[in-house]
Amino acid sequence: MSRVRVHNFSVSLDGFATGEGQSLDEPFGHAGGRLHEWFFTTRTFNAMQGKAGGGAGVDDAVSGTWDSGIGAEIMGRNKFGPQRGPWEDHAWTGWWGPNPPFHTPVFVLTHHPRPSVEMEGGTTFHFVDATPEEVLRQAREAAGGLDVRIGGGPSTVRQFLAAGLVDHMHIAVVPIxxxxxxxxxxxxxxxxxxxxxxxxxxxxxxxxxxxxxx
Amino acid sequence: MSRVRVHNFSVSLDGFATGEGQSLDEPFGHAGGRLHEWFFTTRTFNAMQGKAGGGAGVDDAVSGTWDSGIGAEIMGRNKFGPQRGPWEDHAWTGWWGPNPPFHTPVFVLTHHPRPSVEMEGGTTFHFVDATPEEVLRQAREAAGGLDVRIGGGPSTVRQFLAAGLVDHMHIAVVPIxxxxxxxxxxxxxxxxxxxxxxxxxxxxxxxxxxxxxx
Structure with missing residues (x-):
């Protein structure tokens, strides 16, 4: 049976997984990059940006497990973008540029569906208004027997945890x-x-x- | 200069340092003993109960630093007892029996002062209605140049942190x-x-x- 996994999910010591005031310039609001500084120095993070080098210690070893065996991702709309409410246009295709680091189908939970977007490198964004159980059914089908990653943000991870749907989770507690x-x-x-x-x-x-x- | 220290202060992964529903039977409310299981097995904890034995690993080494060089403790009223409002009588002298493990003056913050209580073994409870700065001045004077421990509960530690008065703090994050x-x-x-x-x-x-x- 394919597993449902959460990876590289940073929370502050007081339990916040993102800050206040998300915007185009600050996907994590007032948290800025502080929740992920540990990650930015790793080979794994560099590889996601198509770059070489970086630390190869335990931070890298743990974070490097994020991708192997994953066939689809599910993310909340707030991970996909800072917009709220109905889409004003379909120009926004996420924070990640033309070739996002997912390279699989990605199911974006939103109450405002829009047409799927096929990106370079194998990532296709599908927009669905569904329960965790239903979107997981769709993601599992798309994953072809591989695992499904719950990509965040916090409310999406929380919903899947509350529904008892998560098999494996990696949390990084950051001392801020x-x-x-x-x-x-x-x-x-x-x-x-x-x-x-x-x-x-x-x-x-x-x-x-x-x-x-x- | 004497330091202000916090020791063996357990918090859950979601940031709670005590549960809901404190009572005579459950000083930590619905948390029961779950925040302190790691501590109950140590030599340090046993020694506080006048017993021998227990683990001598890192949990013990870290927790064992709580007492050395301490000349006074400051605690909140909720650490001292489950009563709220004016004291109905003065029979309650804390959770710790006739010989509490402090062996120093202990300043209990309360809006309802009462006469000091001298216990066996060197512990004397003083009840004061004062700001953190003022009770710290009193505790420092009583400590005779030694350090002052902030004993809890959470709102007392938080007040001293917010006032910038804490020099050293040991927190144990418990994965619950x-x-x-x-x-x-x-x-x-x-x-x-x-x-x-x-x-x-x-x-x-x-x-x-x-x-x-x-």
Missing amino acids: ILGRGERLWDGLEGLEKNFQIESVTTPSGVTHMTFTRR | ILGRGERLWDGLEGLEKNFQIESVTTPSGVTHMTFTRR
């Missing part, structure tokens, strides 16, 4: 106090009972946590 | 989602800028974090 934004853990009391949890800190200061469904 | 209770980090956006932070995970699953003021 964001103070405001969108919390990951709200409404998930007792979540730990469903998972085997491992933690490791790295010299970057981050604590990597893996949640494997029992 | 409490969901409700009292949060430690609220109102402390950007706190990390004032501290050098180190983290280490231990086999108990806890991440110990030390905050040392820059």
Whole structure:
């Protein structure tokens, strides 16, 4: 059975996975790049940008597992873009340029569907207004037996966790106090009972946590 | 200059340092003992109960630093007891029996002062209605040049952090989602800028974090 996985999902010490005030210039609002500094230095991140080099330590080893065996991604609309409400036009095709790093079908959850967009490099964005269960059914079919990644943002990950649909999750706890934004853990009391949890800190200061469904 | 220190202060992954519903039977409310399981197994905890034995690993090494060089403690009223409002009588002398583990003057912050209580073993509870700065002045005087520990609960630690009065803090992040209770980090956006932070995970699953003021 294909697994449902979350990877490289950073949260602040106070539980925020994104800041307040998302905009075209600041996908993570007032958090800026602070939740992902540990990631920007890795070979894995560079490779996503088509670049070579970068750190090859534990931050890289853990983050590097994000892509292998993935056949589709599901993301929330706020990960796709800063727009809200009905689409004013269809010019926006995500933050990632002409060749996004996904290279699979990507299902964008939105109450305002629009035509699918085929990008370079194998990424196709599909826009669906559906429950977690229903979009997962579509993503699994598109993934052809491979795993499905839940790409974020926080409310999308939270919905899939609340529905008991996540098999594996990697969280990076970053030692900053964001103070405001969108919390990951709200409404998930007792979540730990469903998972085997491992933690490791790295010299970057981050604590990597893996949640494997029992 | 004597330092102001916080030790063995456990928070859940979602930032709660105590649960909901404190009572005589459950000082930490619905959290029960779950925030402190890592601590109960240590030699340090056993020694606080006048017992021998227990684990002598990193959990013990980190928690064992709580007492050395401390000349006074400051705690909030909710750490002292479950009562709220005016004291109905003065029979309650804390959760810790006749010989509490503090062995120093302890200043209990409360809007309802009462006479000091001298316990066995060197602990004397003083009840004061004061600002963090004022109670710290009193505690420093009583500590005779030694350090002052802020003992909790969350709102007391938060007040001292917000006032910039904490020099050293040890937090144990416990991989559970409490969901409700009292949060430690609220109102402390950007706190990390004032501290050098180190983290280490231990086999108990806890991440110990030390905050040392820059």
